Structures are given as C-alpha cells and as structure tokens.
Amino acid sequence: MAKPVKDPLTGAETTGHVWDDDLQEFNNPLPRWWLWTFYATFVFAFVYWVIYPSWPFFGTYTKGIGNSISYKTDAGEEKTTHWNTRALLANELQTGSTAMRQKEYLAKVAAAPYEQIVENTDMSAFVRSYGKGIFGDYCAACHQSGGQGVPGLFPNLVDDDWLWGNSPEQIEYTIVNGRHGFMPAFRETFNDQQLDDVANYVLGLSGLAADPVKASQGELIFKGETGGCYYCHTKDATGMYSQGAANLTDKIWTVANVSPRQSEEKNLAAVKSVIANGIQRQMPAWSSRLNPTEIKVLVAYLKQISGAD
C-alpha cells in the first residue's frame, strides 16, 4: 500500500490525486461519532428485524420473536398473536389504563337512570368531560362547540326550545335515528297576499308588531284548510314534537332570522321566506358510529349544557 500523501501547506492527508498541476483532494475521515452511530443503526436494524414483523417472504413474512400480544375477540375468547398494531390497539382498548378507568365510569353511567347521573357528582363530572369529547367530534360541526347552532341551518341546543322533544328518551331517539326536518314550500299554494297574511299572524303570535287585519286573515289560513299549518303546528301554534314542528308562540325563532331588535320589514321578509321556501333539514343517524353508552353520555351531557328537563 502506498504511503499517505500529505499536503505540504496544511500537513493534512490527501487522496494522492493531482489535477491541473496542483489541484488535490483532502482525504478527511468521517467524524468518529458519526461513523459509530452509522454502525449502531445496522445493529438496531438487525435487532428490530428479529423482534418485529419485517421481512416479506413469498406470501408470508417473518413475524418476530418473543413479542406476542393477547386480546379478546368480541365473543370473549382470549387470543394471542404475533406483534401487530391491530392486535395492539384491541389490547389497548380492552385493557389499557385509560380505557379501564373510562370503562368503570361508562359501566356506572350505562346502569344509572338520567336523574341519578345528573345528581351524582362523580358521574356528572365524567359526563361533562367525556361527553364534551364526543360532542366536539360528532356534533359541534353543525351545532357549534357551545351548542348554539347556526341560525336557519342547524338548531340551537341550549335555548330551551326543542323541536323533537326534550325528554331523555326523545333526545336519545333523535341521536340514534337522526331526524329529517321538513316543512313544505308554500310559494305555489299561497299568493303574495296570503303569504303576507300568514307571516303577520305568525309574527303576532310572538307579540311582534303585526298588521291586525292581515293577521286575522292569516289566522284563517293557518287554522283552515287553505294552509293547513295546524296539522303540524297545532291550532294553538305550540308545535308538535312528533313532526319536529316548531312552537311558534315561545318567542324563540329556530329557523327564520327574526329578532325584536331588527326592523319590522326585515322580520316579515324573514318569515315570508321560510313559509315560501319551506324547510329541508337532515340530521344524520348516529347509531352506527356511537354505541348506546356513548349516546347515553351524550344525552346526559346535553342535559347539562342545555338545562333540558
């Protein structure tokens, strides 16, 4: 082997190659720490290959040694398999420390009636935090993080006004099966005069300024067969849970953008537009995503944030 060539100026080792008379290349070794780290990754890889599933091998693969995972099947049978993330997840959901703590509370909540959940400090604290998580994931996109909804699109859940009923059973049914809110469009049925009359009547129900003559005409349409509004809203206009029909006398406006603070024309236009165009709203069914206990937690959480009965 040739003697190392040194650069006369710096004394550093060069590769010995010379181009263009005097152009040379230093032969600097890699830093020691870097080289050893590099070799260490080789060792790590070999250890990893032995312990974890790694090398594919004609339709199967090496499954790892001394690294098995136990989990329970849905049927309750205990199984042990080679390390894999799916079994690891099942194991963690079944026996992980957080899952176990939650399971204890979930079992309590599942067994208790709603009154007891709300009264018990422990359970209601659990519902408040666990329910908030579920609500944030599944409900907040439409009903907003505080449950305040989006006017005209998604109902407000904290205004004490319930379209489909406020008992735990009714709320539970709403979540499990979803709801299809529907009011027919009356733009073909009513002429503009009739639309105006009915809108005046509806505004008058909430004590908002309305033309008394028009309102009395509107009442006839509302309670008669021309409009047939009373089928769903009832003759008292107090609404009907089974149809998701709003109570029109409680001064809470669930769809039309009506407020005593804005001008009469604006309010009238808002109500007329709802009557003319009708309502089509859909709430998805959640039974395929949430299990019965999670739905129960959610209902209890809703009772907490909304003050439902």
Add this chain to the structure above:
Amino acid sequence: MFKHESVETSSALLVILTLVAISIGGLVEVVPLHYIDDTVEQVNDPETGLEMVRPYTPLELRGRDIYLREGCYTCHSQMIRPFRDEDLRYGHYSLAAESRYDHPFQWGSKRTGPDLARVGGKYSNEWHVAHLKAPRSVVPESIMPNYPWLLEQPLRYADIQERMLALKRVGVPYSLSRLEYEGGTTEEGTPVVGNLETFGPDVAPLLDINQAEANLVAQAETGNYDGDPAHLTEMDALVAYLQMLGTLVDFKKFDEDHFIQAR
C-alpha cells in the same frame, strides 16, 4: 484491508458492485408488488357473501376527480391508523381493502385538516354545502379556503365513460361487456366471474360503463347533494364522494378478530 480506492480504480469491480447495490434497491421495491394481494383483507358480507368494497359510482368518481383537482389531499389524509386516539376520534382504522380501487390512493401525508377516511354520513349534505362554500360559517376556527365555485360550475361528465375505461385498464372492475357484467365462460372456455355475482344486483349496474351517464344523473337527482335539484353542479359530485367515504364496510357485521387475523 479493503479500501474504497480499489473499487474506484477497477472499472469492472465498480460496475459489478453498482449492479449489486441497485438490484437490492430494485428488488425491495418491486418484489412486494407481486405479493400485494396477500396484504389486502377479504371483506365479504358475512350474510350475502358479496364484496363490500366496490369501485366508485360515476358521480362519486367525478367527485373524486374534483377532490384531486382542488388539492384536498394536501391538507386532508384518508388513512386512520390503528392508534387509540385515532380510533376514538375518527372511527375504525382504515383497511387496505378500502383503498383497493383508488388510483392513486388518497392516504395523504399531512393533516392540516382532519382525516376524511370515514367522513361519509358524519355530517348532512347541507352542512357539506355550507362548509365547502364558506368553512367559517359553520366552523369559526377553520383555516380551510372557500370553494364557492363548486356550487356554480356545472358538472362536466361527457367523458365519464373514458374515465371509467382508464381505471378499468389499471384493474378496477368496471364492466364493459355482457360477460364482465353477468359472468359466464369465454369462447375459449375460461370461466369469468361477473360483477353481478361479485357485487350483487344492487351495485353491479352502477359499475356498468355503458350506463355511466344515466347512472350519474340519476344518483345526483335522487341524492340532491347540493340542495338544488335543478342544476347538476360540481358540488353534487364532491358531496356524493365525501358522503360515501369509509361507509362501504359495515364493521358491525365482523368480529374485530377477523381483521386482526388478516395481519
């Protein structure tokens, strides 16, 4: 001792060793492709035996094209990993089978927005329309851009058959001939399993290239995804696509063990 210099100064040795290095890299990338079918779970309905994961319907396919065009994948993944936090937030982890007809797959690599692998059925059509038009109208803290033109642009679908043919060429089982639809035997006597048998009578017609345009219009009309039945817009297609994501496999019909055993 072996010196790198000896490799650099012998061209024969350099060529041989370069070939060895490239072959290892090539084999590691190429060989697994030949065994990829082994890694895809069989997901057949336990009651009917039909395959649960189907190719996209024509309308969903156009929706998927718009998803790609708008670059949704740069911020949204479609891959729920088998971790506890993801299971709790998004639902069951994604199966390999669920993206078997995706070319290219939409797993994504970064979540600026949430994962969309199981967004289907999670929100109503109205929500999707409001959200795509102006995300902050329903999610105040959102940083997603507005996509108002989706509601205005009519959906172009004159080339839907070509799009399906292209996918058929890379292995998506859209049917073109009667044989591919109904099954039977070829003239040479090779048995062919038709879509009717694989996917059932409800799904098979949707995968028929010959009926593509009619199917697309019919689905948009019945679905009324954008809330405006009079116009077939790009919003119809995109919402139809979003509403089916992750809904094909009904996990209630399976013991979790079934999917663990596939690993």
